[in-house]
Amino acid sequence: MGMSWGPGAAAARSATHAAIFAPLAPVGRAEAVAQRLADAIQLGLLEQGERLPTEQELGRQFGVATVTAREALESLRSGGLIETRRGRAGGSFVCGSGDDARSALISRLTDMSRVELRDMGLVYGLIAGGAAERAALFSTPDEVDSLALLVEGGASASGAAARRAENGIRLEVAALSRSARLVSEQVRLQAEFGPLLWIALQEHAVVTGNAARHRRLIAAIAEESPEHARAVVVEQVGWLVDRLLAIREAAER
Amino acid sequence: MITAAILEMADVLGASLAPLFAEVSDWRDRLEAVLSGGGASSTDVDEAVEWLVAPSLADARPTLGAGFVAAPGFLEDAPWHLAWWASAANGVGLGGRPGTLRRLVSIEDPLDESFHDYTRLEWWRGAVEGRGAYLAGPYIDYLCTDELTLTLTMPVEVDGRLAGVVGADLSVARLERLTDGVIGAAAVPAVLGTAAGRVIAATDAGVEPGTPARRLGWACEWHPVPGCGGTLAVSRAA
Secondary structure, three states: OOOOOOHHHHHHHHHHHHHHOOOOOOOOHHHHHHHHHHHHHHHOOOOOOOEOOOHHHHHHHHOOOHHHHHHHHHHHHHOOOEEEEOOOOOEEEEOOOHHHHHHHHHHHHHHOOHHHHHHHHHHHHHHHHHHHHHHHHHOOHHHHHHHHHHHHHHHOOOHHHHHHHHHHHHHHHHHHOOOHHHHHHHHHHHHHHHHHHHHHOOOHHHHHHHHHHHHHHHHHHHOOOHHHHHHHHHHHHHHHHHHHHHHHHHHHO | OHHHHHHHHHHHHHHHHHHHHHHHHHHHHHHHHHHOOOOOOHHHHHHHHHHHHHHHHOOOOOEEEEEEEEOOOOEOOEOOOEEEEEOOOOOOOOOOOOOOOEEOOOOOOOOOOOOOOHHHOHHHHHHHHHOOOEEEEEEEOOOOOOOEEEEEEEEEEEOOEEEEEEEEEEEHHHHHHHHHHHHHOOOOOEEEEEOOOEEEEEOOOOOOOOOEHHHHOOOOOOEEOOOOOOOEEEEEOO
């Protein structure tokens, strides 16, 4: 049956075309830099009391003008996430507790529509699930053991430590897929969606429920059962997205 | 007849792959000479290692990175120490970053949260516990090479004591070009694998690199590839 250049193919082509020429990041560059730093504070990658690089250094690292970096720091300062001290030992320091960053993330959460959230969760789940499916085909007992260590290390943690563990587990599983592109896609999604998804990893019940799912994933990988591994992750991400929607609901009230 | 064909394949593969192994064992010999007698500082080690490995990272060879990793406590001024260089080709691929020959940044303070105890990693344990050449992978090294990689390591021993391991990261994509001529043209179906039991290349293009050999579904009878320190072997495929 000849399907080439039917309406379906033409539509797919014009959709791809539109994606290619879509305007880059709807938010301003200063806002993008500020969001990146706020995410890192919420993730616990930048800790309280840690000194941030100078405006010049930030500009160089993010590839933006120094004034743009200054603008980003200004917005973090007004959001109470950093404070600037003068003098020889001066600079910008992380002062927002995880909770301040959390409220910033929750307001980002309420700004997004449920449709967008579900859609991001879907893609995240498919990529993470696909990685898990492949990991079940390629892992050795040694690799399963180190994955189990990571899970047990993060199982009882909450807040920033739980989020760091979550990030590490996802990347390890992606690496076990032995696909460089799956790893880089997972890294991209972690940066884009991870901070939002992990808002849910705060309550004790969610942390333990999440760890139980990780243990099921490890069992599926150890049993070399790709379908099971994929199903565990897709369910896990769907469950986290549901928790997220509940948090969003509560915040809107 | 079939065994003869497999043995011949192992010989031809050995001819193209053995130089990679000879290079690393040459680094090991020279480092053992530099370190013998003791008293070497981490700066001495860094200079010697860079001088040894930099030329191999300059061209289109499969080597993506190379260096020396010290045994904990061997160097007095640096209890944990990595002297590892990445080639210009390393990291250009998916990250899209412009690459240059550069030193790998490592956290050597055990109290730092990002510190990684490298003696727990496969490439360390394989070489040290087996007291000889070890080939780890193929695996995705997302902290360093960002691509499917094999890591070849050999123990460095000085005065009967473990000084560390010397090694190289090899790109599986680049090795494919070296092995295709042999594996691709093979008269009998065959797989090239690591001694640790992972596929590197196969005549059947459907068999992916990294697949555990035990998943292939047939009994492999492995024949070592000469000149590769016992880390590589060829088997007839079903």
